Amino acid sequence: xxxxxxxEVEVAYARPERQLIVALSVxxxxxxxxxxxxSRLAEQFPELDLDDLKLGIFSKAVKPDTVLRARDRVEIYRxxxxxxxxxxxxxxxxxxxMKKGGGALDD
Numbered sequence: 413x414x415x416x417x418x419x420e421v422e423v424a425y426a427r428p429e430r431q432l433i434v435a436l437s438v439x440x441x442x443x444x445x446x447x448x449x450x451s452r453l454a455e456q457f458p459e460l461d462l463d464d465l466k467l468g469i470f471s472k473a474v475k476p477d478t479v480l481r482a483r484d485r486v487e488i489y490r491x492x493x494x495x496x497x498x499x500x501x502x503x504x505x506x507x508x509x510m511k512k513g514g515g516a517l518d519d
Contacts, residue, residue, distance in 0.1 A: 416440075419482040423451035425460070427490070432456065444469065444486045445476035453488065460488065 417440045424433045434451040442450075444467045454460040466489040467474055473489075480486070 419480065421447055421480050421483065422485040423447050423453060423488070424485055425453050425457055425488040427457070433485075438480065442480050443476065444474055444478045444480060447480060447486050448488060465489075466491070 418437045419440055419442075420435065420437055421442075422433050422435050425431065432453060434453060436447060436450055438447055438450060445462070445465070448454075448465065448467070449462065454462055465476065467476055467478075468487045468489060469478065469480075469484050471487070
């Protein structure tokens with residue numbers, strides 16, 4: 413009788429108003445995308461496109477075919493709504509504009 417080894421992993425997805433972490437027992441050799449499919453999170457979050465996911469394991473980006481190890485947490489990342497570099501650039505420009513004039517001093 414053949415026995416299949418299994419490992420324990422988690423799959424996590426969060427929106428601002430709701431987050432979910434699903435604990436799974438998966439066969440050794442399961443990859444990140446397979447774990448996402450097994451978690452069935454796409455049924456609860458219809459915006460998830462299983463063919464175009466950005467995934468990570470403990471905050472480190474990984475490819476969908478990355479083989480999981482015991483106790484890994486697969487994280488599904490939402491698309492950015494603003495480019496962080498652009499946001500920083502605009503904030504820096506706003507700061508420079510405010511400092512240039514400095515305001516009038518009473519004499």
